[in-house]
Amino acid sequence: MATLFYIMYAVSTLWAIFSIILYGSRPARSIGWLLIVIIFPIIGVVFYVLFGINRKKFKFFTLNFNAKRKLYDLRHKSDNREKFTYKYDVEKFKRIGKLLQKSSGFPSVQGNKLELLKDGKTTFNEIFEAFSKAKKFIHIQYYILEEGELLDKLISLFTEKIKNGIEIRILYDAIGSSGWKNKAVKKLENLGAKTYPILPLKLGSILSTLNYRNHRKIAIIDGVMAFAGGVNVSDKYIKSKSDLGVWDDLHVKIEGPAVDHLHRIFIKDYYFASNEVLLTNQFYLPFQKEKGNSIVQIVAGGPDLKYLSILHQYLTMINSAEDSIYIENPYFIPNKALLEALKMAVLSGIDVKIMVPKNNDSKIAKHSMFANFEDLLQAGVKICVLKDTFSHSKLIIIDEEIASIGSGNFDYRSFEYNYEVNILINDTIIAKNLSNDFKNSLENCEILDYESFKNRPLSTKLLEGCAKIFSPLL
Structure with a gap:
């Protein structure tokens, strides 16, 4: 039995090492995966198969996972509503806007x-009020639909709207919303709501979908x-x-x-979730009217796109x-390019402040975040810990002129997998x-000091170093 185990260990480990070297997209990630595979017998290989394989390199993945989405793009190209497309008059805005239009597909409008x-209660009060006034349809997609007060209210409201002839369509991530009971889903479906999981875990496709989640909230x-940002349907946003x-x-x-x-x-x-091509006529995409003075660019990111739009x-x-x-950002685990860009910015005299929470729902994410801070502090970046x-x-503001709010974290998952x-x-x-x-939140922050931080206990540094190895999984 022991001999069989060693044979399995040797064969699986060698295969994984060969795959990492041959198909690894970046040296830093490849080294991380090599360490995981070597340090954790068998389990490390399983983690690599589930979360580490660069499936874009394989033909079966391209065919099964991306082909349908790309075919949709060819058949249903957006006209981009040229009337509203913003013509840039400031060079830095133009640079950002043109890059993101080519990277993600949408122009500034x-x-x-x-x-x-700015908080969960306000967000859901506004969303539920808008739902109650719907006259034709309501479409939602969330990473997390979680049992609780908010979901009960949502189901009750949708039940009433369906009875009044309003179309309801719901998308939810199969893993993020795994706690959503089938009973609630069946109730809505029986009433007439169209309800679909995104990237469901099926036997024939689990290896090509498990690591790719739909993290959007729309x-x-x-x-x-429209409503969009970082808030999920979960009671944790309205009560402790x-x-x-x-x-x-x-x-x-x-x-x-922008809607x-x-x-x-x-x-x-x-x-992609339903195979239904029903929503591309004027009933669902009415011609928009100007409503205000804000210029907005929607940035979509995902593994089916050619470029890493959120990273860009x-x-x-x-x-x-x-x-x-x-x-x-609660999961500030940037790659080398972002770390160097931030250091270059602060060294050139730009005021760079990064705000992260002291406590986190993921201890690995917390320690992996803090592993990057010493270099940033040494360069002059101000790390502000709530x-x-x-x-x-998930907020970034530059020059108090341009801001981004959304679902994209500063981590590998948001850049490549989600x-x-x-x-x-x-x-x-x-x-x-x-x-x-x-700036007001800075009053509730501890501003890290470089000298004190670099002298933190060796045990803490070891924890951070170990967590950093696992950053490709985060």
Whole structure:
């Protein structure tokens, strides 16, 4: 028995090492996976098969996973509503906008009305009020639909709307919403709601879908109003359910041309989950009207795209900054390019502040985050650690002129594996509003000191180093 185990260990480990060397996309990640495979017999190989294989290199993955989405893009190209496309008059805005249009597919559009939603209660009050006024349809997709007060209210509201002839379509991530009971799903389906899991775990496709999750949070009402950001349907955003307390997060209410682009993201995901091509006519995509003065660019990211759009967004924002860069993120685990960009920015005299929570829902993520801080502090980046609040916000502001709110974290998953969506806002009033909130939050932060931080206990450094090995999984 022991001999069989050693043979299995040797064969599987050698195969994994060969695969990592041959197909690894980046040296740092490859080294991390090599360590995991070697240190953890068999289990390390299993983790690599599930979460580490670069499936884009394999023909079967391209055919089974991406072909349908790419075929959809060819058949249903957006006209991008040229009337509303913003013509840049500032060079740095132009650079960001043109790059992201080619990387992600959507141009910047003007004429949007935005409302910042800065906590869970406000967010869901606005969302439920909008749902109650729907006249044609409600389309939602969330990474997490979790049992509790909010989901009960959502189901009750949808039940009433369905009885009044309103179409309801629901997308949810198969893993993120795994706790959503089948009873609730069946109830809505029996009433007439269209309800589909995204990337369900099926025997024939589990290896090509398990590591790729839909992390988006989008709600569309009648094709003329949208909500997007970082808030999931979970009671943790409205009441304390753990030691982390009530989670803080940001969401945006949108009216205007950008709604069309957000809706097209939903429609594509819905087609991918349901095989139903029903939503590309004017009933679902009405012609938009100008509602306000904000310029918005929707940034979609996902493994089916040719480029790493979320990474491109964050990098080009950092590289375009002239005065300040403010980042707030609960999973700040950037790659080498982002770390160097931040160090270059602060060394050139730009005010760079990064805000992260002291406590986290993932201890591995927390230690992996802190493993990067010593180099950043040495360069002059200010690391601000929220003492009493768990902020789940994914926010970046440059020069108090451009801001991004959405679902994309500063980590490998958001850059390469997850389907994400960010709202890039070119509006000085909103950017300054968010900047003021960021500065006010500094009063609740511990500002790390380089000398003190580098002298933290050896045991802490070891924990951080071990967690950093696992950063490809995060």
